[in-house]
Amino acid sequence: MPDEGNLKKVNASQRPDTQSQVRVYALPPQENAQPADIVQGFLEALTSDDPDFAIARKYLTKGAAKTWDPEHSTTVLADGPNPVTDNVGNDSGAGRTYSLTGRQIATVNSQHAYQPNERQYVKTVHLTLQNGPSGRVWRIDRPPQGVVLGASDFERNYQSVNKYYFPTPVPGAEGRGTRQRGLVADPIYVRQRIDPLTETVKALLQGPTNWLRHVVRSRFPSGADLAADTKSLALDDKNTLVVPLNARADRVGQGQCREMATQLLHTLRDLTSSNVEQVELQRENGSQLCVLGPEGAESIASHHSAGQPGYQYFLDEKGRLVQMPGNTGGNAKPEPVAGVFGSAVQRLRSAAVSRDERHAAGVSEDGRRLFTASLVGGGTLGGAELRSRSKSDKDGLSTPSWDGRGDLWVADRDPRHARLLWLAEGTGEPVPVKVSGLDGTIEQVRVSGDGVRIALLVEKGGKTSLQIGRIDRQGGKDEQPDIAVLELREAAPQMEEVTAMSWAGPSRLVVVGRESGGVQQMRYVQSDGSARTGATLPGLTGVREIAASEDEGQPLVAHSDDGIVRLPSGGQWQTVVKDGSAPVYPG
Known part of the structure; x- marks a missing residue:
């Protein structure tokens, strides 16, 4: 311990993240506690491991203890609530009012669903005098509904769990x-x-x-x-x-x-x-x-929508689609896939492999044409009747994505005619997809294995954000489906810019980006917009693209300044080849 220096008060919400296993026990109000002590004790009791918040209720009047509902919501603040006295001695001696302030980052509603919601938090707490066992005592008669606590206390007290339902x-x-x-x-x-x-x-x-x-x-x-x-x-x-x-x-x-x-x-x-x-x-x-x-x-019904992939894929220096056996050591050698995509007939800029690994879709090097081909035999280029009219090679078609139903998704980034497209089984006439609330241009598309959710990188004003939408499918005219993406929500609000992403589990994504004023980093985020401390991955220089499997046992694969690299579970980044691009897993 240091033998000099001043004492410094540390609030409950400022505990180090490494103390996640520490249990906090609430204390009841002390005799003759002053209003400030009652407010502080109540807030600290909200951060404890107290079943049904029984100790927290002791800080309330009997009437408030009956009506206060901690299950109403949980409000997460960046640094915990800060109580500020609104009035002292000017409430006829019968009451005191405190304001709780802070920077709100999220709420958890009565369904236990996490919702990023950054705003200024201001609520009031009112106290009154009531009769106690040995005289008059201060108690809270108007608490804010629900629970309010800091982000570090939230991480210590709560855990993310996936419920599962049938599509x-x-x-x-x-x-x-x-x-x-x-x-x-x-x-x-x-x-x-x-x-x-x-x-x-x-x-x-x-x-x-x-x-x-x-x-x-x-x-x-x-x-x-x-x-x-x-x-x-x-x-x-x-x-x-x-x-x-x-x-x-x-x-x-x-x-x-x-x-x-x-x-x-x-x-x-x-x-x-x-x-x-x-x-x-x-x-x-x-x-x-x-x-x-x-x-x-x-x-x-399988636990994961996507089965265990047989291979990892990327494009080599000749623009061919090559494959490596999944989840193998560093000695695996990439080999061209079977069929036309494994030859140099058509150089590709990006590719996507169907989840059964029997078909692939590829975008031409200039970004203007989409092709499909078989991966289990011969054949020629064919498939979709889709061309982008983009005048710039930097725009054009995004990397395609196959959903769990065997259909293909791709974004046309032509500035004059930007759109999201869906192709039944990767062939035929492209169907435009309505994206409700879209504000910007879709740069990347990744559909989850369940075919119900879609991750989009949306560019606006030179910055790109990660947004998750719900896919709504309805029957249309002449058997043409009516497909829309609804209720977009930001999935990495803590990042100022996201440059690459991939699904990495049933409700988890891996993203490459940076926080405000920060440097590039890779981390895991949840599809609901939450991110746990410690989810940052080992550093890697100049990451352009990232690929993850929804089978969480498979290694990450990335395109960086070091070429094509992959990260085995519990290991460090390993270089596969110096020249290559566009790594993907099936999907």
Whole structure:
């Protein structure tokens, strides 16, 4: 310890991030506590591991303790709330008012959904005198609804969990393209040390969050919940989780019950504190509905929409598409793919490989033409009837992206006619896609494996941001689908500019960019816009492109000043070849 220097007060929200395992225990109000102490004690109690915030309620009047709802929302501030006295002694002696101020960065709503929302935070707290066991005491009678705390306390107290739902069937798409059997991840935040298992199950039963509910469906019946007498869930000695449901689930059949159990197993698989081997769903009277283990769940719907890729791909110095075996050591040698894309017949600027790795799409070197070709045999260039009219080689068509349904997406960046296009199975007439709320030009496109979400790099005023949209598919005239991207939301608000990105899991992306006044960095972000401290990746110079697999066990692949490099799990960047560009995984 230092033996000189001044003491410095450290607020609760300024704890180092390395203290994530530290538990904070709330203290009740002290006797004869002054108003400032009551306000500060209440705010500190909100950062504790206190079930149901019972200690925090002791700082409230009896009436306020009954009406205050900590589940209403969680407000995340950059540095925690700062209480400021509004009046001292001018409220007829019966009350005191404090303002809570700070820089708000996000909220977590009653559905546990994280929403970036940067703004100035100002709320008031009012205190009054009430009778206590040994005289008059100060208590809060008008607290702000919900919980407010700093970002470091939020990271310590809450964890991100993916709930899983089935994608809503698309009218007219039956029997066409790749059969989509993956589930859609719906990220939420729960308190990580206050019975996260029960809270996660409750959140799953409540249904998808508002942003996703139009494009996914739950197999749990409407109104299904835990049985009324169920307070908490726990694993038995065989790691089986028994989930008793209320009467709404009494009449479900075996097929539907197994789909319900599939959602549960995949959701709890993402909960780090859970080690569930199987789930048993029960009726309200205690009789069994069904039992399911991981193998049974995988046979119904896979945990990840994209299967394990066989290869990683990039373009070599001749503009050919080459491949390397996935998840291998540094001795793997890239080889040209089978078919015309593996020859020098047409030099490519970018390429995308279908998720079954049987087809590929490529953009010509000048960016004006889109081609498709087989990767399992011979053949010639063909496919899409798509040309960009861009006059500049820097514009033209973006790198294409295949979704989990076997369809192809690409952006035409022609400044005079910028548009997002969809091609059924990568061929035929391109269908323009409406992008609601788009403010700028789409530079890059990446569709998630579930085919429900799309990541876009949008350029405006010389800066590029990462935005996530929801894909809405409706039946159109003459069997032509009506496709739109709705409710764009920023997924990396902490970054001033994003220059490259790729999906890297069910609800996670890897991005290359920089924060305000910072240098280029690579980090993981969640599709809901949240980013955990420590998600930054090892440094790499001059990263132009990045590729990740939705199978999180696969290494990252990047195009940098060092050429094509890849990052194995737990390792350092390794150079594959000095000359190459446009690395991609299937998708």
